[in-house]
Structures are given as C-alpha cells and as structure tokens.
Amino acid sequence: MVIQMLPETSPRPFLKWAGGKSRLIQQYIPYFPKFYQTYYEPFLGGGAVFFYLQPTTAILTDINAELITTYLCVRDHVEDLISLLQEHKAKHNREYYYSVRSHRCENELEQAARLIYLNKTCYNGLYRVNSQGRFNVPLGNYKNPTICQEKLLIAASKALSSCEIKKADFTYLLASATDSDDFVFCDPPYHPISSTSYFTGYNGNSFGETDQIRLRDVCAELASRGVKVMVCNSDCEFIRNIYAEIGFKIYAIAASRSINSNIQKRGIINELLITSY
Structure with missing residues (x-):
C-alpha cells in the first residue's frame, strides 16, 4: 500500500494512553x-x-486483556457502548468515579464502557493496576471530561471493522x-x-x-x-x-x-x- 496524508476527519485514538504517538x-x-x-x-x-x-x-x-476487550466492543458493538457511556456521563461525579473504579463488571460491554469512562476521568489518563490487578488511578481534575465522544467512537469502529484484534x-x-x-x-x-x-x-x-x-x-x-x-x-x-x-x-x-x-x-x-x- 502507499502511505498518504489523511484529512483531519480521519479516525483518531479514542483512549488517552501514556506514551501515545x-x-x-x-x-x-x-x-x-x-x-x-x-x-x-x-x-x-x-x-x-x-x-x-x-x-x-x-x-x-x-x-492487556481489558484493553483488547474494549477494542473488540468498539469494533463490534459501538452503539451499545455509546449508550453505556452516556449513562456514565450523566452520573459522573467524584463519588460515582470511585464506585465505578471498584465495581466488577458483569460482561465485556460493561467492562469496555468502564475502561473508557475511567480513562477519560482519571488522573492523566493513566492505566495502572495494583498487585491484585485492580485499577487504582485516582480521579483527575477535569471540569468537563469528554466521556462519550460518539463521532470519534463511530469513526474508530469503522476503521477497526476489518481488523483482527486479539490478546x-x-x-x-x-x-x-x-x-x-x-x-x-x-x-x-x-x-x-x-x-x-x-x-x-x-x-x-x-x-x-x-x-x-x-x-x-x-x-x-x-x-x-x-x-x-x-x-x-x-x-x-x-x-x-x-x-x-x-x-x-x-x-x-x-x-x-x-x-x-x-x-x-x-x-x-x-x-x-x-x-x-
């Protein structure tokens, strides 16, 4: 394939990630x-x-199994994922953040929404777990975090549609x-x-x-x-x-x-x- 400059409307990362390029x-x-x-x-x-x-x-x-689960949900179930993120956005505050952070999800879609929500609201967008594998980054200081970026997620889903994604x-x-x-x-x-x-x-x-x-x-x-x-x-x-x-x-x-x-x-x-x- 030939490398070409892409327009500004092209898909972009939907997660903040330490060391992102x-x-x-x-x-x-x-x-x-x-x-x-x-x-x-x-x-x-x-x-x-x-x-x-x-x-x-x-x-x-x-x-990172949780990261891969999130990519798979963005690829395959983006509309359902957006609905869950809208719920997180509506409920977001300090108490809610720590409640979600400590919560064990029942299915992969909830897990993906949880990761994106925590990623958009935690300190510096870090992903860090403790020795028990539990996410432990504190709440970030954001006045209006972009928890649910619908157009970005839909564009990412289209870009991922033909990709093989696995842990x-x-x-x-x-x-x-x-x-x-x-x-x-x-x-x-x-x-x-x-x-x-x-x-x-x-x-x-x-x-x-x-x-x-x-x-x-x-x-x-x-x-x-x-x-x-x-x-x-x-x-x-x-x-x-x-x-x-x-x-x-x-x-x-x-x-x-x-x-x-x-x-x-x-x-x-x-x-x-x-x-x-």
Missing part, C-alpha cells in the same frame, strides 16, 4: 515503509499509528509475519533511562532487560525474513547497543514528556525510532 506521527512519516500488505501492531495501546495509517489489513494485539504476547509475530509484504510497528514499554523511572503497573508485570532482548531477537528474526520492522524506545545506551548489534538503523526523535509527578521534569527529550530497512 499522536504527537510524533509527523516525525515518523518519512520512516514509514512505502509499500506493505499487512500491518501488525503488537503493543496496541492507544493505536495512534494504526489510526493514522488505516491499513487495509491489520492484526492488532496487546497483552497476545509479541512473540505471536513469529508465527504470523513472514515476508516483505508485512510491516510490524512495535511500541513496547520503554526501557527506563534512570533507576527511578520503571513503570510496572500496566499489566502487573515489568518489562525488563530480558524482555527488551526477547523483543529485539523477535525483530531480528522478522527482519531476516524480509519483514519491515519499526520499533520505538527510549534513547539510552542499552537500547542503542542491542539494536546496533543486529544492524538496525537508529534515529533520534524529539518527544514531549507530559506525564511526570514533577512538573519540572516534563519537557522535550529524545526517543529512538529504530528500523530494519
């Missing part, structure tokens, strides 16, 4: 491959790159992506650039050096098949070294860091964009 896509455009048939995104998150590219054929996965570890790529017709975009949990910057609350597990090397090895195997691979990560010696070892190209991208408890530590930093081609 919406603000970086303009810098990524020169590095996207010109031609491919099937798009893979194994760390789906907010899906900004998918929604920008709108590939004809896509396989979207993430290890899976990134190693599934080894059984799926096989040749130069495939493009894999990997946006894994970033390697920490300091001893205090680990974030382990995404699915109850950390993504440490061993996982980063496992991902690097998967990317190396895919590249040996001719698969086009693009990886984002933090700009640090460890990440630079493990991808330089396999001959991948490494580019520095200026990114804005907006999630930090210390406002003084928010600002522009370099991240890495790494490609096999």
Whole structure:
C-alpha cells in the first residue's frame, strides 16, 4: 500500500494512553515503509499509528486483556457502548468515579464502557493496576471530561471493522509475519533511562532487560525474513547497543514528556525510532 496524508476527519485514538504517538506521527512519516500488505501492531495501546495509517489489513494485539476487550466492543458493538457511556456521563461525579473504579463488571460491554469512562476521568489518563490487578488511578481534575465522544467512537469502529484484534504476547509475530509484504510497528514499554523511572503497573508485570532482548531477537528474526520492522524506545545506551548489534538503523526523535509527578521534569527529550530497512 502507499502511505498518504489523511484529512483531519480521519479516525483518531479514542483512549488517552501514556506514551501515545499522536504527537510524533509527523516525525515518523518519512520512516514509514512505502509499500506493505499487512500491518501488525503488537503493543496496541492507544493505536495512534494504526489510526493514522488505516491499513487495509491489520492484526492488532496487546497483552492487556481489558484493553483488547474494549477494542473488540468498539469494533463490534459501538452503539451499545455509546449508550453505556452516556449513562456514565450523566452520573459522573467524584463519588460515582470511585464506585465505578471498584465495581466488577458483569460482561465485556460493561467492562469496555468502564475502561473508557475511567480513562477519560482519571488522573492523566493513566492505566495502572495494583498487585491484585485492580485499577487504582485516582480521579483527575477535569471540569468537563469528554466521556462519550460518539463521532470519534463511530469513526474508530469503522476503521477497526476489518481488523483482527486479539490478546497476545509479541512473540505471536513469529508465527504470523513472514515476508516483505508485512510491516510490524512495535511500541513496547520503554526501557527506563534512570533507576527511578520503571513503570510496572500496566499489566502487573515489568518489562525488563530480558524482555527488551526477547523483543529485539523477535525483530531480528522478522527482519531476516524480509519483514519491515519499526520499533520505538527510549534513547539510552542499552537500547542503542542491542539494536546496533543486529544492524538496525537508529534515529533520534524529539518527544514531549507530559506525564511526570514533577512538573519540572516534563519537557522535550529524545526517543529512538529504530528500523530494519
């Protein structure tokens, strides 16, 4: 397929997501491959790159089961989902937020509506769970949160309509992506650039050096098949070294860091964009 600039009315992420790539896509455009048939995104998150590219054929996965359930409901039951979100919007206040946060949902549609509601009203749009797997982000300070964005959800549903969406570890790529017709975009949990910057609350597990090397090895195997691979990560010696070892190209991208408890530590930093081609 050919990469084209899309109009402002094109689908966009329906979730706020830490590390989301919406603000970086303009810098990524020169590095996207010109031609491919099937798009893979194994760390789906907010899906900004998918929604920008709108590939004809896509396989979207993430290890976060609740996130995948939400994407499936947006794809398959968007009208029912909108109805539940309208109920959340009508009832929203501080007490209601914490009631929903502690509530166990009875079905997948309720679970999806709950995730979107909490995502739009919690602090900084974070997704974090405790050791028991319970969402534990406090209420954010919003006067009028956009809980139910009907047009955005409908546009997202249409964009996802032909996609395969499933819960899976990134190693599934080894059984799926096989040749130069495939493009894999990997946006894994970033390697920490300091001893205090680990974030382990995404699915109850950390993504440490061993996982980063496992991902690097998967990317190396895919590249040996001719698969086009693009990886984002933090700009640090460890990440630079493990991808330089396999001959991948490494580019520095200026990114804005907006999630930090210390406002003084928010600002522009370099991240890495790494490609096999």
